[in-house]
Amino acid sequence: MQKEFGFGTKSIHAGNVKDTQYGALSTPIFQSSTFIFDSCEQGGRRFAGAENGYIYTRLGNPTTSVLESKIAALEGGEACLATASGMGAISSCLWTIAGAGKHIIADGTLYGCTFALLNHGVTRYGVEVDFIDTSDLDALRAHLKDNTVAVYLETPANPTLKITDISAVAEVAHAYNPEIKVVCDNTFASPALQNPLALGADVVVHSATKYLNGHGDVVAGFVVGKADFIQQVRMFGLKDMTGAVMDPFAAWLLLRGLKTLELRMARHCENAAKIAAFLAQHPAVEKINYPGLPTHKGHDVAARQMKDFGGMLSFEVRGGKAAGMKLVNSLKLITVAVSLGDAESLIEHPASMTHSTYSEEELREAGIAPGLIRLSAGLENAEDLIADLAQAMENL
Ligand code: LCS
Numbered sequence: 001m002q003k004e005f006g007f008g009t010k011s012i013h014a015g016n017v018k019d020t021q022y023g024a025l026s027t028p029i030f031q032s033s034t035f036i037f038d039s040c041e042q043g044g045r046r047f048a049g050a051e052n053g054y055i056y057t058r059l060g061n062p063t064t065s066v067l068e069s070k071i072a073a074l075e076g077g078e079a080c081l082a083t084a085s086g087m088g089a090i091s092s093c094l095w096t097i098a099g100a101g102k103h104i105i106a107d108g109t110l111y112g113c114t115f116a117l118l119n120h121g122v123t124r125y126g127v128e129v130d131f132i133d134t135s136d137l138d139a140l141r142a143h144l145k146d147n148t149v150a151v152y153l154e155t156p157a158n159p160t161l162k163i164t165d166i167s168a169v170a171e172v173a174h175a176y177n178p179e180i181k182v183v184c185d186n187t188f189a190s191p192a193l194q195n196p197l198a199l200g201a202d203v204v205v206h207s208a209t210k211y212l213n214g215h216g217d218v219v220a221g222f223v224v225g226k227a228d229f230i231q232q233v234r235m236f237g238l239k240d241m242t243g244a245v246m247d248p249f250a251a252w253l254l255l256r257g258l259k260t261l262e263l264r265m266a267r268h269c270e271n272a273a274k275i276a277a278f279l280a281q282h283p284a285v286e287k288i289n290y291p292g293l294p295t296h297k298g299h300d301v302a303a304r305q306m307k308d309f310g311g312m313l314s315f316e317v318r319g320g321k322a323a324g325m326k327l328v329n330s331l332k333l334i335t336v337a338v339s340l341g342d343a344e345s346l347i348e349h350p351a352s353m354t355h356s357t358y359s360e361e362e363l364r365e366a367g368i369a370p371g372l373i374r375l376s377a378g379l380e381n382a383e384d385l386i387a388d389l390a391q392a393m394e395n396l
Contacts, residue, residue, distance in 0.1 A: 007074065007192060008262040015069025017062070029252045030062045057248065058239060064251040070258060071212075071222050074191040075204050079230035081223045081238060082251060086187060086207025087113055088244025089221030091121075092237035093205055096229075097150050097181050100126030105143050106152040107134040109162050109366040111207075112350075114185070116357040118152065131365075134164045135298065137172055144176040154185040155196075156302070159314050159350040159374040160367050161188075161289040163298025166305055170200030181229075187211070190341075192265040194306045203229065210341030211311070213257040214264050218250045264379060268311025268341070271385060272377035276313050278386045284323075284393045287369075288315040311377045312340060314350070320371040323396050325349060328373060330392035333384060340376035345385055347375050 005013070019028060035054040037043035045051040054060055064082050072080040083089040094117070098104055106118050108131040118129045132139040134153045151173045155164040166184055173180045183203040184196035190211040196204050206212060208220035221244075223233050238244060269292075276290035291302035292309030302309055317323045328336055334345045338354050348354060351363055351370050358366060377385065 010073050011070070011258045011261050014073035015066050017066055027063055027066050027252065027255050029248050031248050032061070033057050058243065058245045059234070061248050061251070063248040063255075064246055067246075067251045067255050067258075068222075070255070071191075071206075072224055074258075074261075075186070075224040076191075076195050076197050077204065077224035077226075077230075079225065079227040081230050081234050082208075082246040083221040083223065083238060083242075084244040084246050084250075085219045086111075086185075086205070086209060086221040087117070088238075088242055089205045089207070089223045090114055090185070091117060092233050092242045092244055093183060093203060093223045094118075094122060094150070094152075094237075095241040096233045096237035097183075098122060098127045101128075101147060102149045103128045103130070103145050103147045104150045104152060105130050105132060105134075105140065105148060107154065107157065107162075107164065108132065108362070109157040109160050109368070110152075110154055111158045111185070111187075112355040112357040114152075114154075115355075115362075119357075119362075133162075134169055135162060135301075137168055140169060140172050141176075144173065144180075146177075148173075148177065148180055150181045150183055152183045152185075154188065155194075155305075156188040156291055156298075156310055156312060158188060158312075159355060159372060161291055161296070161298075161310075161312060161314060162367070163291055163296075163302045165301045166196050166199040166201055170202075174200070187341075188312050189306055189310055190261065190265055192262050193269075193308050193310060197224065199305055202226070208254055209339060211265065211268070212261065212341075213254050214261065214341060214343065215253070215257055216339065216342035216344065218253045218257070220246055220250050220254060264343075265308070265311070267379050268377055269308040271345075271379070271382045272311045272313055273309065274382040275375065275377055275385055275389065278389065279313070279315050282393060284317050284396050286316045286318045289313060312374070313377070314372050314374040316369050316371045316373070317393075317396060319396060320369075321349075321351070322371075324371040324373045327392050327396060330395040331388055332391070333380070333388040334375070340374075342376065343379045345376060345378035345380060347373060350374050
């Protein structure tokens with residue numbers, strides 16, 4: 001694969017292996033748990049790493065390998081590991097980096113289950129975690145310690161769309177200790193809009209359930225980074241600790257979905273920008289979070305580190321939680337569901353759904369208001385989505 005190919009070309013062609021048996025255009029699905037050895041000795045050589053070749057799908061699979069090479073190319077990483085879910089990616093990654101006595105600095109605004117893993121999960125096993133606002137570099141400097149092994153963040157963050165300057169965080173963390181892994185969850189942006197590794201992050205994690213697959217029919221994840229680190233995550237974090245292995249059929253669906261990632265992201269961004277403009281001028285709207293609006297706190301940083309502002313937004317209507325819930329229940333086209341990045345526009349209430357792992361105080365600290373509503377702009381026609389929101393607003 002030549003380096004100079006564009007993103008759309010890479011998403012279709014990078015990593016593909018020619019099917020020498022039948023010449024199939026679509027990557028075959030190797031729906032096999034295990035792989036036959038010619039002899040006992042060959043099996044031994046494969047386990048010892050002395051001979052290349054597949055062993056068992058928890059360690060690698062030909063369909064999944066094509067997908068991993070493609071994602072590595074799209075994120076500009078040396079290697080990628082596919083996992084059974086975004087949480088599988090994050091937990092496999094963090095179990096590899098951290099252990100008893102180690103310290104992680106994490107942003108306080110994270111997807112609810114990532115927050116739970118860091119707040120209630122790894123801490124049970126002797127890992128120390130400090131939650132800060134990673135967009136505040138002084139707070140980051142103040143919390144770095146000799147045993148800090150990772151700085152963990154999402155940008156844009158779920159569900160407030162908070163923007164963190166990836167280069168600035170990487171610079172501060174690496175100046176303190178070059179061994180610290182800056183881990184960035186790139187789910188909201190996707191590699192079509194943002195490449196954290198190019199900005200100085202060490203590791204990218206994804207919930208591929210979202211934009212990467214894009215069709216609401218797969219749960220999956222990825223870890224991307226340096227080849228030696230990804231090999232450690234594969235052979236320890238995933239193989240021994242989580243076992244969160246991607247199924248070959250899910251890998252095939254992702255290969256199919258990725259062919260249109262660039263096209264889909266353009267439409268998601270266009271629809272979200274139009275909806276944000278509509279909400280920003282609506283008298284019933286009290287607050288809107290969309291990085292594309294010049295009034296957004298992280299607008300300038302987002303404009304610098306992202307190619308476009310993404311398909312996610314969140315907002316509060318006047319009248320708080322009751323009014324927000326009434327609005328959601330009045331929608332006729334936009335679907336009430338968690339998840340995001342699908343063809344269908346999806347709307348949800350973070351405090352009671354995706355972020356119900358946060359206590360009331362933790363929600364307040366993370367800036368997640370009780371009435372906050374999160375919207376994933378789908379691929380429908382923007383006029384229809386805006387008309388649906390407008391009719392629901394009339395009910396307030
Ligand atoms: N990272 C982010 C930013 C996410 O939004 C999610 C899931 C995950 C990781 C975990 O990925 P999963 O294991 O679900 O593939 N976010 C969800 C959400 O906002 N609604 O439903 C799931």
